[in-house]
Amino acid sequence: MSLGDELRYLRAFHGGGNLMEIEAEIGLEPGTLRYMEQRYRRVGEDDEVLTKIAAYYDVSLATLQYHRERYRKALSAHLHQAMESRATARFELRTGETLSGQVRWWDLGTFGLDTQDGRPITVVQRHAVLDWER
């Protein structure tokens, strides 16, 4: 799960506040959080900024750093490779489950996974993927 997805979850859990207000409260440059929440590329390089955000949301810096490594474009590359190679891919979800199967299609929000157990295609939300085999 990307840092942006995690930050949106955290914001939702903390009452879904306004981004500009949160930025002002944390003491960040306007637009910092919005940028982090919406980018597909790797973001959040500045650990000082991450520390402030982690303190605000009451999570550890390591948690945010963990998500920083799992940016959306990296998942796209993995999905593309998995689909091309038709290999069985494994995805660890936020629910605690692990889904495996063949990636049939993917787009910017979801991917279709054929779990090959006779069930229909599972539409997995990319923001729910905590980690994947890399």
Place this chain on the structure above:
Amino acid sequence: MPKNLGEIRKRRGMSVNQLASKSGIPIPKLVMYEKGAQEIPAADLRRLAKALYVDEWDIAPRSSPPPPPREERPARPREQKEEPPRKKKAPPKSPPARDTQIAHMLTLATRFGMDRVALEAEIGKPLDELTQKEARHWNGHFMRRVAEERPPKRAIDRKRAYLPEGVDGFELDYLQEQQEADAFLHFTLFDGQTFKGKLIGFGPYQITIQELSGDEITLNKLAIAYYRKASGVAGGAGGAE
């Protein structure tokens, strides 16, 4: 000494159009000022001075009208001299086609399954005898054929949702298909909760379902972990996943 607006503008090498866009004063107004038909109000004078890099007092508030046009004098008839008829120049002969032109033509021809012999047959003369002009003509001809035979690009008629979890291309097709089929979907949320119902609508960030009880529930996309077509339920009939 203050100068006419038109003089200053011309000295600056600006057109009326440029001055209008720089000063923000409409062109018809500027024309009136330059003709001296209207006095330049103080506010416009300031804007013009700024746009022309001069002081306000350098511009005359009312331009003096330009001198009246000279009376037209009858044109003096020109003495006709008898000139010997000019020889018509023969059009310059086009030089022989460049190697690169021929190479390009051969590459294009291969797209239509033609080799050199077939290409020469189509053109009607050996490639070595082509002129630059002819080569340009034939290259253009083949390029147009390539363009005509290229499949048209699929027009992008959708806009990507603003947030990353928004419904994108494949999911959009999938959801439309399920909605048309009155399919029942089984949703698992990030906290493990599950919902099952008939898909009755969706937006970029929400999916609305109608449960078997008849209740409508709107699920936030961010809260959904995954979903799939519910097995054992078809066309609104009850059943369990």
